[in-house]
Amino acid sequence: MSDFKNLYEKLIEYSGTPAYPFHMPGHKRRMMFMENPYRFDLTEIDGFDNLHEAEGILKEEQERAARLYGSEETHFVVNGSTGGILSAIGGVLQRGDRVLVARNCHTSVYHGLELNGLRPVYLWPEPDGKTGIYRGLTREQVEEALGKYSDIRAVIFTSPTYEGLLSDVRGICESAHQRGIPCIVDGAHGAHFPWAGLPDAVACGADVVVQSLHKTLPALTQTALIHLNGSLVNRERIRKMLSVYQTSSPSYVLMASISQCMTWLEREGAGQFERYERQARELRKRLANMKQLYLYKPEEDFDWGKLVICTRNVPGRAVYDQLREDFGLQMEMTSAKYVLAMTTVGDSPEGFERLAEALEAIDLDLQRAEAAAERREVMNPQAVRESAIAPEGHAVPEVPSMPVRCMEIDRAVIQPMEEVPLDKADGRVMGDYLYLYPPGIPMLVPGEVIQMKHIERIKDYLSQGLEVHGGYSKESGNVKVILHHG
Structure with a gap:
């Protein structure tokens, strides 16, 4: 008898465990607004409109979403923010255009550059010195770049970031608009901002904003919105690209999920977010007493719902694994120096309590381990001498330098390639591309030179159990490089 379980069976089995989701999607498997989806999984029959030429119920639904977000024009997206970003880039820019791009953008932005043969000028946001977390872009950084390159045709950046940090969207847009340049904002993690009291990219003047509903709101995975504003972008062209990068048979189950999410926001959003913010801030206050772990809190505005749990003397992976294995808490992601717990309005008080108790227990264990290590050092003079010269905790991450670019992305990806050992x-x-997933921000893109510092960084990531994706093969340990380049 085979022990094989198909995907559906494994999902049912997992859903019956006490594992708690501090990860996407935002409904947390609790906020269920729909009946059996098979009952309304249909196609473009009479009376139910066509997403790509909406003139009935779907047109009305998208207009309702635009009113809720204060956008001039909003469209449903049913293959996640990726589809919206590709549509935005393909709709706003023309092949060969030069574009200003924040280097910490998601891989979907780079795929947009590749598919449209664009010529990027990269801006690298400043990283936090202890954690390596990228801060937001500033108006000054963008103005300086726009002053150097008079042929920039658009600015593309992420706000908020995966960890919840914000760029100066209003200032950047004002600076770009003075030069007649539109701004495309990957706001995938910010669909909840208007209800969370945070500066929403639409309200801050961005021309195109893409937001994933499923990340932070009670909607099914793959649901997103794209908002269009102002006269600097070709809206007709973007609409065309939405039909190119999305299926011609969009799921009515997913669109119904968007509709139900909009209804929930209209009827209950304000009150539910008030409750959620109160619980989240109480949790932050409670965890402020930890000694070996701490919650990252930037000086500038940030998404208070993203719990970035930083470690002082242990790898992030160790805490991530312990939370899952010992406490049944599945985090969103781990990095070398922190673990990300994504909280949303869908979280329960019991979930918050479980997380608080687990982190307090882990922190206490780490305090005890440190005290025991100190006692051993006192008994071992040699250990004391070695600890005096050894760096404490994790090394401070270096400020990243821009990789050497030998070839544009669209040209690099069509070259003959081979695999060689990483070393x-x-x-x-x-x-x-080479990137950690999550979050999917490339360390290197096609056409860039891999140097020893990159190799050492990748080996360090792998040693900590982090997932390197793209042009790296986990099975062989090889990387994909261009066969000949002279």
């Missing part, structure tokens, strides 16, 4: 890749030109 022997120094000086070779990448034929694919």
